[in-house]
Amino acid sequence: MKLYFCLLIFCSLINQSLLACSGFRVMRNGHVYVSFNEDWSDPNTKIWSEKGTDSTYAIVWLGYESMPRQSAINEMGLVFDVFTVPEREVELIDDEDFDGEKFKTDLMSTCATVLEVIQFIRSYDMAQINGAQLMFADRTGSSVIVEADTMIFQLDKDYQIVTNFNQSQIATQASIECKRYLTADSILNKDQRIGMEYCKNILQEISFKECSGTQYSVIYDLTEMKIHLFLFHNFNEIHSLDVNQIFKEREIDQSLSSLFIQNSNYLAYKEAYNNGGNIIKELLECNDELVFDKLLKDLGVYSELCMLDEDLYLVAKVKLDEKQHLLHDLVVQFYYDHDIRGFAEMDLLAAQYYLRKDNFDKASYFIKSAINNREIGWYISEEITLSDYLKLQKKIEKRKSK
Template sequence: MKKEKMKKNIVLVIISLGLSFQSYTMACSGFCISNTSHVLVGNNEDWKNPYTKIWFESTSQEKYGRVYFGFDDFNPQGGMNTKGLCFDGFATKFKKVKNSLGKPNYKGGNLIDYVMSTFGNVGEVKEFFEKYNLSFLENAMLFFADANGNSIIIEGDTIISKTDKYQIITNFYQSEEKGDNISCERYKLANQMLSSSKEVTIDLSKRVLAATHQEGEYPTIYSNIYDLKKGIVYLYHFHNFQDEVVIHLEEELKKGNRKIDLPSLFEKNYAFEKFKENQIK
């Protein structure tokens, strides 16, 4: 590594599956952009918890190695595995899931870790989720992308596949809002930037994340850009895109399973320290 509001029962189900989504009143932004040479996924994690973490799970005969990002509950908010599959979770408004209610519930423990340790592409992920009751996604969506340039948004009853050079996700249901009816300003700004550029670069990804970051009570706590073909993560802390940490997943996994305080990888930031202080009070 080098510098460069849910019902109680739904909450319990989500936690047992290794999922943890912040309140719908908060906001996160993500996208996948690709061409024949590059596949990049960008994400802004917006929330009020300053205690962010990174943890590594080693490769084994049965499991892909993976890196996760999240908070001090160690429920993955996002991550990538050694096959170039990545994911992130997005909170959204309550919407009852109906179409999969007759299917079995997943009972294998941590759902996200199972998916990320077992599957290498979006097609496998889609097939897996189509087998199960997805009522745990009544307040949330999952976003997956792979090194082939494919990505999907799992809304619950609807799975939306990437059909162009990019796919964007924020905190609304794209099955309900389309085209001129989309109200999310972060989505519209990201769409404008991605549609007007032929680039598939770290620089463009960084510009989109910078343009869509949040400040105030629920700021962008960390951001990452996944290079899915190269197995690299570009990491940024507290919407400071000048201070960059680069994670080469295969190299980091050689050091074994471990947990890291994400802020410890960066130079001290006055704005972050004041924000953290205010959360403690």
């Protein structure tokens, strides 16, 4: 579900979740691994393959029913994944419609190396992916992160890490705040081992264990051309696939969950996500207070099973923009009553609401939560800075002391 500032290029629906994704490429002792955590809310994940032709490469894709082509490997061992990042100001030269799905398909079916990817991308105005970034890696161990207006290489280390911030906007390593990035960097820098288990352990360290969190993890062994999959932040069960065997013997098109033993936590979450998503759509369209309140009560059934923070922020922000203040306030009250963990921006809305109500204890609670979430990277936009949160905290403390 979700995503208020919708990335129309790579997300086919506005109700996609903006959560945190992580990845890294490491090459040691002649062995290349590329590993990713997909930390979106949608549990409806899938895997499928496309045959090659005389002029195109075969591809194995990973993604979602509602948002395909999130990650892939082709028969030449080229890998890619998509990551959301905060939008920023970039110059858009070509404002023609950009078909993100076609772009990804054309690239993965014709490029074999990172060098060829770079040449391919030069014919596009990549400012059109503003709000997203791509990581590519190949069997030689080369990798690149493609932002809206630049490319990031890691030439001084045998690994490269990507999460959900624009690395081109970071002055020094010391200024990086993302804990997932820092955790992966610390392990990769200090522990010089290599292997599938090594990569799995890093993914596990930087995964989200909450009910939503990491929907699937994938380790691409580019040397052996293997795919190792994990479902729903469960790193105790692995499903491995031979890429070359898929291309030679069979095509695949199935849900990722069909490859694993069905666990009750995943099934309960999937039901909650799908049912809760339908309620969120109704909330977005509803302007009647009584109906809106009933829908929130119906949504409460899923609050402990399904991560609702992004949905609620979307609904609250839309109602605020529409000047439906009463409906906005109902969302904030629901957010508090159900003790839902949220993005910094949702906590900020709650802090502002309770400040208006002169409930300084709750306002203080939410602004502290907002500051903490901002510091750990649990936020949506760079437009609201940490100093903005600190200013509101001082305002609350000043009002509270009177």
